[in-house]
Amino acid sequence: MRILVASDGSAGAAAAVDAAIRFPWPDASRARGVVALGRVGWAGSTELRAAIVRSLHASADETRSMLRKRWPQADVVELHQAAADAICSEAARFRAGAIVLGWRGHGTFARLLAGSVSRAVAERAGCSVLIVRDGARVRGALARRFAVGFDGSRNSRNAIRFIARLQPPRGNRVVLVSVLEPLHMPPVSRVTAQIRAHIQEAIARQSAERLRQAGRRLQRAAEELRRRGWHVTTRAQTGAPLQGLLAEAGRSSAQVLVVGARGATGLERLLLGSVASGALNRSPLPVVIAR
Secondary structure, three states: OEEEEEEOOOHHHHHHHHHHHHOOOOOOOEEEEEEEOOOOOOOOOHHHHHHHHHHHHHHHHHHHHHHOOOOOOOEEEEEOOOHHHHHHHHHHHHOOOEEEEEEOOOOOOOOOOOHHHHHHHHHHOOOEEEEEEOOOOOOOOOOOEEEEEOOOOHHHHHHHHHHHHOOOOOOOEEEEEEEEOOOOOOOOOOOOHHHHHHHHHHHHHHHHHHHHHHHHHHHHHHHHHHHOOOOEEEEEEEOOHHHHHHHHHHHOOOOEEEEEOOOEEOOOOEEOOHHHHHHHHHOOOOEEEEO
């Protein structure tokens, strides 16, 4: 797998580079860094332009040094483009299987990896994206514990395929979580108590069947990962999907949250689903948007 790591010299970007180094990528993985200056660098005085160039080179040198702790041949490209454009275009040139970047970075002269840019990359990238919030560093020598949102859809299967491609570290643990929206009593009026009871019983039977089906889907996905060397548990429950997924990630002491991106086509981007978008906004953990 080829991994593109974006940086702007900010604390958030440093956390992303650190997470990339600690992630259980396949043994034959390759990495490249990208530092995007943005389109603000060539206005103003000669002194300002020189300072911007120095900052760019310093960010590239620091990123290169950090990446080479794991990938001795890693290099960094410096691009004078808007950040999201630079990251996505370099990912395509590099044929990256994953992009790693920070959330709400603040570079010396511009907010090059701000939350809006991270979201734009997550929406537009043609590969999986690992987004690391400043302060949400991966703890320990290597990321070992993952929480994965799974509902059996094509998009959630991307999350399973992403985990399956990784190298399972010793002591690994994956929890697959399926949270179903609860069924509610339809708005009916002027019905007898007996009819209302029948409706409630039908809803209860259907809810139980949905949970059984979710459990079977989870078990099939779990077996796929177990064959790859992962230790997997499953959780099927009803509730609000995002809240349930985040709660289960917390209970399982997950280090990374993995969700699939919804593939609805926009004019020039792929829109994120509500769970993926909500995970970026609310998860205290690094989040993988899997494609």
